[in-house]
Amino acid sequence: MAESxxxxxxxxxxxxxxxxxxxxxxxxxxxxxxxxxxxxxAFMQNRLGPMEAGPFGALQLVADGIKFIQKEDIIPAxxxxxxxxxxxxxxxxxxxxxxxxxxxxxxxxxxxxDVGIFFALAVSSVGVVGVMMAAWASASKYSLIGGIREAAQxxxxxxxxxxxxxxxxxxxxxxxLVGIVNAQADFTAFGIPVPYAVPQAxxxxxxxxxxxxxxxxxxxxxxxxxxxxxxxxxxxxxxxRFAFFLLTEFGGMVVYSALMVVLFLGGWNIWPGVPLPDNAxxxxxxxxxxxxVKILGLVFVMTWLRSTYPRxxxxxxxxxxxxxxxxxxxxxxxxxxxxxxxx
Amino acid sequence: xxxxxxxxxxxxxxxxxxxxxVFVVVNKNVVHSALSLVVVMLGVAGAFLLMGAEFLxxxxxxxxxxxxxxxxxxxxMLTRAPIGPMREDSENARLAFGVSVALFGFLMSLIxxxxxxxxxxxxxxxxxxxxxxxxxEWAFPLLAMxxxxxxxxxxxxxxxxxxxxxxxxxxxxxFIDSGEAPPIRSGDSVAEPGYSIPSTETAPVVxxxxxxx
Numbered sequence: 001m002a003e004s005x006x007x008x009x010x011x012x013x014x015x016x017x018x019x020x021x022x023x024x025x026x027x028x029x030x031x032x033x034x035x036x037x038x039x040x041x042a043f044m045q046n047r048l049g050p051m052e053a054g055p056f057g058a059l060q061l062v063a064d065g066i067k068f069i070q071k072e073d074i075i076p077a078x079x080x081x082x083x084x085x086x087x088x089x090x091x092x093x094x095x096x097x098x099x100x101x102x103x104x105x106x107x108x109x110x111x112x113x114d115v116g117i118f119f120a121l122a123v124s125s126v127g128v129v130g131v132m133m134a135a136w137a138s139a140s141k142y143s144l145i146g147g148i149r150e151a152a153q154x155x156x157x158x159x160x161x162x163x164x165x166x167x168x169x170x171x172x173x174x175x176x177l178v179g180i181v182n183a184q185a186d187f188t189a190f191g192i193p194v195p196y197a198v199p200q201a202x203x204x205x206x207x208x209x210x211x212x213x214x215x216x217x218x219x220x221x222x223x224x225x226x227x228x229x230x231x232x233x234x235x236x237x238x239x240x241r242f243a244f245f246l247l248t249e250f251g252g253m254v255v256y257s258a259l260m261v262v263l264f265l266g267g268w269n270i271w272p273g274v275p276l277p278d279n280a281x282x283x284x285x286x287x288x289x290x291x292x293v294k295i296l297g298l299v300f301v302m303t304w305l306r307s308t309y310p311r312x313x314x315x316x317x318x319x320x321x322x323x324x325x326x327x328x329x330x331x332x333x334x335x336x337x338x339x340x341x342x343x
Numbered sequence: 344x345x346x347x348x349x350x351x352x353x354x355x356x357x358x359x360x361x362x363x364x365v366f367v368v369v370n371k372n373v374v375h376s377a378l379s380l381v382v383v384m385l386g387v388a389g390a391f392l393l394m395g396a397e398f399l400x401x402x403x404x405x406x407x408x409x410x411x412x413x414x415x416x417x418x419x420m421l422t423r424a425p426i427g428p429m430r431e432d433s434e435n436a437r438l439a440f441g442v443s444v445a446l447f448g449f450l451m452s453l454i455x456x457x458x459x460x461x462x463x464x465x466x467x468x469x470x471x472x473x474x475x476x477x478x479x480e481w482a483f484p485l486l487a488m489x490x491x492x493x494x495x496x497x498x499x500x501x502x503x504x505x506x507x508x509x510x511x512x513x514x515x516x517x518f519i520d521s522g523e524a525p526p527i528r529s530g531d532s533v534a535e536p537g538y539s540i541p542s543t544e545t546a547p548v549v550x551x552x553x554x555x556x
Contacts, residue, residue, distance in 0.1 A: 079426070080374075083374070083375070083378065113397070114397065114469055114470050115397055115401055118398070118405075121405070122401040122405035122409065123404065125408075125410065126381075128409065128413050129378075129381055129409075129412060129413060132416045132417070135420070136416070136420055136426075137426070144420060148420055148421060151413050151416070151417045152417070154413070155413065155414075174471075
């Protein structure tokens with residue numbers, strides 16, 4: 001197993017360093033992704049986007065955060081107060097925990113678990129419980145309907161997500177995320193070094209679409225469709241708790257993009273077959289930079305899809321998951337298995 | 344030091360899971376019970392983790408905390424789950440209590456008889472060893488289980504599927520039920536039916552925004 005740069009002789013110091021790194025990434029990366037989304041959407045819609053706070057509006061999300069902290073934390077009179085207050089935390093924590101296994105550079109991860117990808121996807125599935133808590137405890141019809149839609153959507157799209165990931169695991173022969181990146185580093189298809197995006201092209205598309213649905217990103221934002229259910233499970237929230245939901249959404253975008261980078265796009269390597277420099281510090285810095293560029297590239301694609309496609313209707317969304325996504329994901333799995341046996 | 348630390352963690356996890364499981368039963372609100380069940384499931388996963396069964400622990404999180412609980416909550420919210428306490432006590436509470444205590448005693452005695460004095464190997468099982476065990480040594484039973492589950496799934500779909508002509512919606516994807524058109528009576532102006540018949544209660548609903556846009 002590879003060694004993390006945070007692994008030190010002292011167990012507690014190493015643990016604290018890892019926790020600080022994870023939390024720092026969780027707080028900073030969503031701001032970058034969110035600013036990029038603001039600017040890219042503005043560009044696509046022929047406007048300027050945020051311009052006032054900081055240079056070119058770069059501190060807009062920081063200003064938003066300060067505004068959210070100042071706002072009153074309103075709990076509806078009819079709400080179930082304890083569940084209502086706890087829900088944003090239950091939504092946020094799984095995304096935070098998933099960061100612990102994301103490898104962003106040869107040593108840039110908190111833990112290299114033997115069951116890495118399985119761990120990340122298993123933990124992410126707990127976030128739904130928080131959404132359902134928020135939906136029910138708000139005592140609002142909009143919240144409840146949004147929550148029920150969301151639960152149905154997440155259950156439907158989790159299956160193709162897992163099957164697509166399983167095909168990659170089969171190809172790499174390991175569930176460790178670091179192991180998957182290393183397996184991709186010397187992978188060749190017909191003698192040409194390529195990332196898994198080539199043999200797993202269907203899987204990449206399936207995983208990307210399912211990730212959009214898991215994150216409630218347009219065009220899969222039926223559970224929080226503003227014209228029908230206002231903001232779904234977030235309708236009754238205000239102030240810092242609402243900011244938690246927003247932070248989780250942007251954080252989730254970064255985390256799922258990072259998973260796609262690791263599974264399909266070669267992780268921290270610029271291209272399979274192109275090694276990073278031997279110097280450990282330099283390799284980690286370049287690797288981190290490459291990972292971030294790839295992650296922000298995928299966030300850009302998500303934003304692009306958001307400003308391009310109209311929202312799917314609930315029945316179209318379910319039919320698409322069960323009759324298109326799952327069979328295609330299984331096809332990818334079968335193709336991968338055949339390729340493994342022949343090779 | 345390592346073992347003692349693990350013992351403390353184990354104790355904390357088990358006490359938490361035990362308290363949550365009591366909460367599941369005594370709670371007056373079904374949704375609160377379901378949410379306590381999440382804590383119980385996570386507690387069990389934590390116990391698996393501390394005993395070195397890493398893969399089993401995350402499977403527990405994925406299947407129970409992530410999927411089964413969501414289905415339970417989904418079912419509760421679709422049917423009835425008012426906020427606040429509600430009387431849902433069964434008349435069989437005493438009987439259920441007796442059966443539970445008897446079952447608990449039986450299982451505990453079985454576990455104590457079989458595992459008393461057995462030293463457990465607490466090191467983490469590598470997933471690859473687990474895979475070889477399942478897919479090489481026990482491949483046939485695994486296939487049999489998979490077949491059984493597939494049969495059960497297909498059977499469930501067949502039972503749940505609506506009979507011919509019973510379905511709520513025809514297969515046509517673009518079908519939108521906008522209700523019956525109001526009857527046009529003699530003497531009414533038919534130029535603008537939507538506005539000229541104010542007396543009818545079943546005025547035509549304009550099916551706008553079919554995609555919810």
